[in-house]
Amino acid sequence: MERVSLYIPCYNAKEYINECLHSVMVQSYKIDEVLVIDDGSDDNTIEIAKRYPVKIIRHDKNRGLAASRNTAFRVTKNEFVASLDADCVAGHNWLQQLMECFVSDDIMGVGGKLVERHNLTVADKWRSTHMSQQWGNQIVENPPFLFGSNTVFKKKVIEGVGFYNEKFRSNYEDVDISIRIYNSGFRLIYNSEAEVEHLRKDTIKSVLSTYWHWLHYKHMGGNYNNKISRRIAAMLGNIAEYFEISEDFFQEDLREKTYKLLPIDFLFTFYCAWLDLKQYTRQALL
């Protein structure tokens, strides 16, 4: 059996961390060491985590998810490094299933399926339909990318491609690393048998702003052209893009007959445009 380290990046996750760590302790696959990377939380997350036999590493200030991941990869000594988000609960066989996928040498990472626990409110339902973090109920070889919530990577590949990019604070870093791994000629695998439950609860505002953040980092990497005319043009141009995305949401909702999500699809364009404006004024003032 391979020796596996598991790390849990967390930031202000006192509601979730207990259940998450509990599920880690009862895995069917033996875990060599469990690391909890605390990204400068200011609640009692760490006191809860201390009750479990885990190694705790703290950042002195909030540096983002990508930085936490990098810390974990720098600290650990084992070749296989699993990661699980603090707001997720892993199934009993989760790690077993993921480790079984490493059948050949050029497979450098494996990801599992994320299912939502809460999807009764409109916001949660919207998240589970339009922001679902999984690739369906089959094994997919070379999916476009592996979602960062629950993965196993080999340490040498993360070191080889130069660690996670800390410019992406808490979004898009998983896509970025997958693309870089593909570009160095390795394979990734998605296994739907490895299941993880997502405990997150959203409001309409938070779910839309999460999506906006994702798009923001995807397109610009957080860097805009700073000339005023260019910047305003980009803002207006983005509206057309948001509209295009919401059109897809509309079509999907009409097809799946989830009509109660239509108002959020309608709000999407306007809220994203508003967030763009807010972002711009914040930058202009600083």
Place this chain on the structure above:
Amino acid sequence: MKEVFFVSIIIPTYNNKDSLKKTVISLCEQSYPKDKYEIIVVDDGSTDDLGKDFISWQRVCSCQLRYFFQKNKGPAAARNLGIRYAVGDIIAFIDSDCIATNTWLEEIVKGYNNEKIAGIGGTIKALPTASKISQYCAYIKMNERPVIDKTGIVYLITGNASFKKDCLNLIGGFDERYDFPGGEDPDICYRMRKYGYIFQYNKNAVVYNKHKERLRDLLKTYFNYGKGESFLALRKFSYWELKSVTGFKWLIYFIKTIGYMALAFMNNIKLIIRFLKIPFKALSYYGQGLSIRDSVLYASLDYAKDFSFMQGCYFGYFIGKFKGFRKNDDLLYLK
């Protein structure tokens, strides 16, 4: 020791002598062992006397260079002819307007380490030209890399790809009813995926492509892509089988047909919305740092290519019906 495959490179060509010459020269200077590959040029009924020049090329060329001629039947048929006479286990495809980098062949056959891998695709980069149209193609990265969706790589671009010969023979090669350039690559990859094969993408296998320089050519290309898309859609989904319909049912099917035609026409409403988006698109391009003139031009070209793509889909539907595309017909056309 790692096995070195024998590779056959197939180049379909039509009235493109000058740039074919550059392609062949670039292929003669590969880092791959000289006795381990052959170049097969399939002349798709060119009218520029390619065959006469070819004898002198063969004399100069340092590697195996072969020439076949067929009447003008399209690139799909030309590639099939090449496959029939190819010796290699791996078949690499390159277009006659592309120039391969030195290590292209070495990279494009690297990675057949799994039995499930049927093909490997590479990167197509743009050659810089003076024409605005081809600058636009380069800017939107047209056909640069294989198309990917949530189930993995959907298809490879045949301008720069390699396939196992066994896999190509298993599915019966390219579908020769695609008698125009465009659309045959999604089709062949769709059929391979049905057998459970997967594809790989190798970023380092680079060819340089001269994009279309005239608006007319660009629009025609997208029209053909649309046609190909419709052919493939006819193959994936079937709505009705009119042959077995008689009596009262016929009326229902007639009404259904009218309905579907109306729905197809509704796509034009989408085009109107796209038209209204042109200024926003232009602003978006301007925000990315282009000049005002370029951003307006690029936004209009975006619309123009979508327009001709959709018209292609519309015509392709009827042409495809006429050519006899229907659901799961790929098994009937095995050679």
